[in-house]
Amino acid sequence: MRVQISPPAPKKFINFLKYMLHQKNLSIVVSCIDYRFWPQALPLLKEKYGYFDLITIAGAIKNLTSPAKKESKKTLLENIGISIKLHHPHSIILVNHIDCGAYGGSKNFKSEKEEIEFHKKELEKAEKIIQKKFPQLTVKKEFLTVNKEKIKFSSEKN
Numbered sequence: 001m002r003v004q005i006s007p008p009a010p011k012k013f014i015n016f017l018k019y020m021l022h023q024k025n026l027s028i029v030v031s032c033i034d035y036r037f038w039p040q041a042l043p044l045l046k047e048k049y050g051y052f053d054l055i056t057i058a059g060a061i062k063n064l065t066s067p068a069k070k071e072s073k074k075t076l077l078e079n080i081g082i083s084i085k086l087h088h089p090h091s092i093i094l095v096n097h098i099d100c101g102a103y104g105g106s107k108n109f110k111s112e113k114e115e116i117e118f119h120k121k122e123l124e125k126a127e128k129i130i131q132k133k134f135p136q137l138t139v140k141k142e143f144l145t146v147n148k149e150k151i152k153f154s155s156e157k158n
């Protein structure tokens, strides 16, 4: 079997990567893996917050507030630590979404309002954990809902 070796990256591209390392306004996004959300959510986040290191993990911040396994919390915190060490982000955006399977989905709540309220508290809990561990980061919180087949931040009006 032949091993495919990719050609060296053109100089322009390498320069671009070096240039990108000096982004001043970098953040970290912690987001769920759910395919129903990220294709629309990531461009929205990029538009609102600029460039970010992306950490996707099933259940997003549930891994901080009530992880199914201790290791998931450890892995998530380690990834945040690596991003800080390599890219010096100034803020972290914690993103949960409606109907998240890791939380049992929307069927676990009586109404959308109740679900949004629950996640608001989750995000606040996660914020405290991040602030304690990484006081240098500004914490921002977002909750994704759906309106007319479009993903939107719950903080925004319809």
Ligand SMILES: [Zn+2]
Pocket (backbone or CB within 6 Å): 032, 033, 034, 058, 059, 060, 097, 099, 100, 101, 102
């Ligand atoms: Zn999810």
